[in-house]
Each structure stands twice: as structure tokens, then as C-alpha cells.
Amino acid sequence: MTVQEEAQRPVPQAPSGELRSGAPYWAASLRSMLRFDYGRMRAWAPMMMGLQTMTGAGMAVMYGFLYPNITETRALYITTGAATLALIPLGFVMLPSAVAQQKTEGTFDYVWSLPSPRSAQAVSTFVLYTFLALPGAVLALLVSKWRYGVNLSPSLLLVPAVLLCAMVAITVGYGLALAIPNPMVTNVVTNALMFVVLLFSPIVFPASQLPDWLFAVHRVLPFYNMAVVIRAGLTVGLESDVTTSFLVLIAWTAAGCATTGWVVGHRR
Amino acid sequence: MTAATSSEAPTTGVIGRRDGVERGARRWRRDYASMLRWHLASLRIWMATLMSVQVLSGVGFVLGISLFFDHIPQAVALFVATGVPVINLLMVGLILGPQLVADQKVTGSYDYLRSMPVSRSVTAAAWYTVCLIGGVPAMVVSLAVAQLRYDLALHVSLMIVPAVLLSCFTATMLGYALGHGVGNPMATRLITQMLIFVVFGYTPIIFPITQMPGWLGALNWWFPFRHMAVVVRAALTPGPHPGVASAYVILAVWAAARSALAGRALGRRP
Numbered sequence: 001m002t003v004q005e006e007a008q009r010p011v012p013q014a015p016s017g018e019l020r021s022g023a024p025y026w027a028a029s030l031r032s033m034l035r036f037d038y039g040r041m042r043a044w045a046p047m048m049m050g051l052q053t054m055t056g057a058g059m060a061v062m063y064g065f066l067y068p069n070i071t072e073t074r075a076l077y078i079t080t081g082a083a084t085l086a087l088i089p090l091g092f093v094m095l096p097s098a099v100a101q102q103k104t105e106g107t108f109d110y111v112w113s114l115p116s117p118r119s120a121q122a123v124s125t126f127v128l129y130t131f132l133a134l135p136g137a138v139l140a141l142l143v144s145k146w147r148y149g150v151n152l153s154p155s156l157l158l159v160p161a162v163l164l165c166a167m168v169a170i171t172v173g174y175g176l177a178l179a180i181p182n183p184m185v186t187n188v189v190t191n192a193l194m195f196v197v198l199l200f201s202p203i204v205f206p207a208s209q210l211p212d213w214l215f216a217v218h219r220v221l222p223f224y225n226m227a228v229v230i231r232a233g234l235t236v237g238l239e240s241d242v243t244t245s246f247l248v249l250i251a252w253t254a255a256g257c258a259t260t261g262w263v264v265g266h267r268r
Numbered sequence: 269m270t271a272a273t274s275s276e277a278p279t280t281g282v283i284g285r286r287d288g289v290e291r292g293a294r295r296w297r298r299d300y301a302s303m304l305r306w307h308l309a310s311l312r313i314w315m316a317t318l319m320s321v322q323v324l325s326g327v328g329f330v331l332g333i334s335l336f337f338d339h340i341p342q343a344v345a346l347f348v349a350t351g352v353p354v355i356n357l358l359m360v361g362l363i364l365g366p367q368l369v370a371d372q373k374v375t376g377s378y379d380y381l382r383s384m385p386v387s388r389s390v391t392a393a394a395w396y397t398v399c400l401i402g403g404v405p406a407m408v409v410s411l412a413v414a415q416l417r418y419d420l421a422l423h424v425s426l427m428i429v430p431a432v433l434l435s436c437f438t439a440t441m442l443g444y445a446l447g448h449g450v451g452n453p454m455a456t457r458l459i460t461q462m463l464i465f466v467v468f469g470y471t472p473i474i475f476p477i478t479q480m481p482g483w484l485g486a487l488n489w490w491f492p493f494r495h496m497a498v499v500v501r502a503a504l505t506p507g508p509h510p511g512v513a514s515a516y517v518i519l520a521v522w523a524a525a526r527s528a529l530a531g532r533a534l535g536r537r538p
Contacts, residue, residue: 054465062469065479066336068344195325199332209335 020115029116033124040107041128048094049136056086056140061147063204074205075148076238079141080231081204084165086140088197088223090133091169093190095125096176100183118264126170133166141234157242158233165226168249171256172222178263196223203227219244222252299386303394308401310377314368315402322359322406326352329474330414342418344475349414349422350501351474353407354435357500358467358493360402361440363460365395369447370456388534392444392527399440404432411504421506428503434519435496441526442492448533473497492522 060082064070070078102108111121145152173190180186197203200214201223207215218224225245232239239245308315333348334340372378381391415422443460450456467473470484471493477485488494495515502509 058465058469063336065469065472065475066333066344068341068476068479195328199328200335202335205336209338214335 026117026120029120030124033114033116033121034127036111037124037128041132044098045132048090048132051094052086052090052133052136053139053143055089056082056136057143059085059198060140060144060204064148070148072150075150076235077206077231078204079144079148079150079152080234080238081227082140082144083137083162083230083234084203084223084227085198086137087133087162087165087169087226089194090129090136091166091171091173092176092193092197093173095129095170095173096186096190099174099177100186103183112264119261122174122260122264125174126167129170130163130166133170134162137162137166152234153236154234155236158230161229161233164246164249164253165230168222168226168252168256171253171260173256175256175259175263179259201227220248222249225249296387296390299390300393303384303386303390304397307394307398311368311398315398318360318364318402319405322356322402323409325359326356326406326410327413329355330410331417333474334417340418342420345414345418346420346505347476347501348474349411349418349420350504351497352410352414353504354473354493354497354500355468356406356410357399357403357432357436358439358496359464361396361399361436362443362446362467363464364402365399365440365443366447366450366456366460370453373453382534388531391534392441392530395444396437396440400433400436403436407432422504423506425503428500430516431499431503434516434523435500438492438496438519438523438526441523441530444530445526445533448530467493471497489518492519495519 060078063078063081064075067074099108102111112118114121176189177186180189201221202210202215202218203223203226207218207224210218225248228239228245229242229249232242232245329352330349333344337344369378372381384391411422414420446459447456450459470480471488471491472480472485473493473496477488477494480488495518498509498511498515499519502512502515
């Protein structure tokens with residue numbers, strides 16, 4: 001091959017004149033990543049939604065069995081906790097285990113090697129999982145409303161509350177999955193988290209039933225605050241201190257994003 | 269070979285000796301001892317993890333349930349305290365057993381174990397013993413913690429021995445049939461995940477049957493889980509216990525049916 005021929009050959013990866021940075025490139029990358037991730041997830045989505053409905057609606061029905069008699073307040077707490085219970089496993093269990101599986105299979109490294117900004121890859125995951133989370137949460141709410149027959153009064157606050165809760169669960173879960181290199185450790189951590197959430201978190205019962213020290217811990221953790229903001233969006237007068245909970249949740253989302261950013265910003 | 273191991277060999281180690289075929293109870297006992305040692309040695313880390321998880325989850329549940337109430341009624345505490353031991357027993361045989369078999373199928377040790385010259389009953393008996401070793405300590409700790417925390421009126425009778433043995437056996441055989449009968453490891457894992465959820469939440473083990481809808485209670489009569497709770501609870505609490513005899517019968521029928529199924533699954537050539 002002569003020098004001239006060599007020069008005339010099109011450069012395969014980055015054509016000259018096309019800038020591989022800036023907002024348009026990022027948006028195009030996000031679009032491609034969304035298509036890519038959606039294509040991979042399509043087969044799993046029904047199973048995830050099934051599992052989510054099971055944990056959300058199923059747990060809400062099950063908690064009712066534990067009580068000898070279900071008062072109206074108890075029913076209200078269980079019903080409004082159901083949506084939170086559906087969101088937590090998706091972000092804190094399914095997303096980390098999906099990442100763990102990708103790491104084992106090698107898909108994770110492949111995605112990182114793609115010529116798209118890693119921030120676009122992360123945002124694509126966040127967006128897809130948020131959309132995946134919403135139907136399960138609504139279904140859980142409807143099933144438990146039907147089971148306990150309580151009257152809810154949803155307000156506009158519910159929209160930011162549910163979105164923020166989905167974001168907290170997903171960003172923190174993703175940050176966790178990225179920050180822990182060993183998939184086995186991720187598995188143990190997420191299972192332990194679920195145990196704490198299902199038994200020791202004031203999601204389906206009032207926080208006043210906790211010992212003081214445990215309540216103090218939960219005011220800083222995301223789970224109780226998720227339940228508070230969703231409950232505030234569904235009822236009137238049951239929750240008072242919503243602003244603090246929103247702030248705590250925003251702080252956790254920021255922390256999750258920061259961890260994600262820190263991990264994806266580093267070369268291995 | 270050192271002197272120590274060669275002196276040990278005739279009693280335990282070697283499975284098939286050169287001097288002809290040995291049958292009968294002696295051979296069975298020796299095979300059983302070898303298989304049990306094999307399991308305990310190969311699972312030592314797994315067993316340690318399992319026992320700590322079992323104790324933590326049992327104690328966690330016993331303590332955590334009080335958070336669901338302002339003041340936990342004594343009856344609720346008693347039900348939970350006598351139900352959690354059953355969950356402890358179920359966990360090893362029914363849930364973790366099949367998952368372990370699934371893991372062994374993936375790693376290839378499953379085929380290796382099946383190639384051993386021991387009978388199916390030896391394999392099953394050794395595994396049953398492992399399940400008892402994994403379940404009973406956690407059961408005792410859960411009960412002790414419940415007693416300390418709630419000051420319950422427990423009355424442990426001798427019937428606890430057959431109740432625990434039969435419940436654990438039925439659970440182990442259920443898990444055994446599942447683990448060996450279902451070919452795909454991924455499917456086994458999914459089924460056990462579903463099972464743990466259903467057993468924990470939708471069978472009257474940790475709460476009275478009157479607290480669930482009538483049809484669900486009636487459906488539970490056909491499954492063994494409710495009856496395990498009945499026999500174990502009867503052995504742990506004072507007073508008359510209606511329906512214990514029928515619970516034993518149903519458990520025995522389940523145990524026999526599942527053992528037959530497990531035996532078939534084990535005996536089938538791949």
C-alpha cells in the first residue's frame with residue numbers, strides 16, 4: 001500500500017470534523033445507550049416487574065397476617081408503605097445484582113469500553129430503571145388499597161416524592177454496586193440490607209414504635225424518609241416533617257451520584 | 269501413606285475394599301460415616317456462614333417482630349417464638365439444600381458425587397444429618413432469645429424430638445426432590461426464591477391461621493408447612509393441642525411421597 005493510498009483510507013473510528021465531546025455528542029450517546037440498555041433489559045423486564053409486585057404487594061398483604069386485628073391506622077400505614085416496599089428492592093437488590101452479573105459475564109467492561117461518555121451510560125441506567133420501577137410501585141399501591149379498603153387522598157406531592165424515592169434507591173444501589181468490586185460481597189450486602197428494611201424499618205408501621213436509638217438511625221438512612229414522603233403524598237395529616245425527609249433523600253441521591261461519578265471517573 | 273492413616277483406613281476411609289463386595293448394615297454405616305465426613309469437610313465454610321446467617325435471621329425476626337406493635341401481645345410473641353424454629357429448620361433443607369445442589373451442578377462436583385459407590389439411602393441420610401446440624405442450633409438460639417426477651421410460658425416436652433426430626437426430614441426431602449429433580453440450576457434458584465417468600469408470608473407458621481383468609485388457610489391444609497408448625501408448637505407449649513395427630517399423619521405422608529420422588533430423581537441415569 002502506497003503512502004497516498006494510506007492517506008486516502010477513511011479513518012474508521014473518529015471521522016475528522018466530528019467533535020467527540022460537548023452536549024450534542026453526550027445527548028446522542030445517551031440515546032444510543034438507552035437503546036442498547038433497553039434491548040438488553042427487554043427480556044428481563046417482565047420478571048423484574050413480577051418480582052417487584054411480589055415484594056411490594058405481596059409483602060403488604062403478608063404484613064396484614066401478622067396482626068390479630070387490623071385497625072384503620074394500621075391499614076393506612078401498610079397501604080402507604082407498599083409503594084416504598086416495591087421501590088426499595090428494585091434499586092437496592094435487583095440493580096446491584098444485575099451489575100454483579102454483568103461484572104461476572106464481562107459485559108460491564110465491554111460497556112465501559114464503548115466510545116460514549118460513562119456519565120451517559122450511568123444516566124441511561126438511571127432513566128431506564130426509574131421507568132421500570134414506577135408500574136410496580138403503582139400496582140403495589142392498588143393491590144394493598146383493594147386488600148385493606150382504605151381511603152387515600154393523593155396530592156401533587158406524590159409525583160416528586162415517588163420520582164425522588166426511585167432515584168434514591170437506584171442511584172444509591174448503583175453506587176453501591178460500582179463501589180464494591182467483588183460481586184459476592186455485593187450480594188451479601190444487598191441481602192443484609194433487605195433484611196434490615198423488611199424487619200427493622202418503620203415503613204409499614206409508625207416510627208414511634210421504635211426504640212429511640214433505632215429511630216435516630218433511621219432518620220439518617222433513606223428507608224424511613226422514603227416512606228415518609230410517599231405517605232405524605234397519599235394522606236393528609238399523617239406526616240408533618242416532610243421537608244427534612246426530602247432533604248435527606250436529596251443528600252442520599254447526591255451521595256449515590258457522587259460515588260458513581262467517582263468510580264466511573266477512575267481508570268482501573 | 270503414614271502410619272496414622274493406614275491404621276484408620278479399615279474402619280472409615282476406604283469405601284470399596286478389595287476383598288469382595290460387602291453389603292448390609294455395616295457397609296451402610298461405614299458409607300454413611302464417610303459421606304457425612306465428606307459433606308462436613310467440603311461444606312465447612314458454607315456451614316459456618318449458614319449457621320451464623322440462621323442465628324442472625326432467627327434472632328432478628330424474634331426481636332424485630334416487637335417493632336410492629338406498640339406493645340406486643342403475649343399470644344403474638346408466643347406464636348412467633350414457636351414459629352421461627354420451624355423456619356430455621358425449613359431454611360436449610362428446603363431452600364439452601366436445592367441451591368447448594370444447583371451450585372454443585374454448575375461446578376461439576378454434582379456428577380462426581382453421584383459417581384460414588386454409595387447407595388441412595390446413604391446419600392439422603394447423610395444430607396439429612398447435615399440439615400439437622402445446620403438447623404437445630406439456630407432453632408435453640410432463637411427459642412432462648414425469645415424466652416429471654418418476652419418471658420414466655422414455654423413448656424418443652426419430649427415430643428420435640430419426633431416433631432423436629434419429622435419436620436426437618438419432610439423439608440429436606442422436599443428440597444431434595446426439588447434440587448435433584450429440576451434439571452436447570454437457574455430454575456432451581458428461582459423456585460427456591462419463590463418458596464422462601466411463600467413459606468414465610470403465606471403459610472400460618474409465625475401467626476395463627478385465623479389471621480389469614482379462610483380459603484388460604486384451607487389451601488394450607490394440603491401442604492406440609494402448616495403441620496410442621498403444629499407439631500413443633502405442640503411440643504413447645506403447654507395445654508391441649510387439637511389436630512396434632514392428623515398433622516403427624518399428613519407430615520408422614522408428605523415425607524414418604526417426597527422420599528420416593530427424591531429416590532427416583534437420584535436413581536435416574538442422566
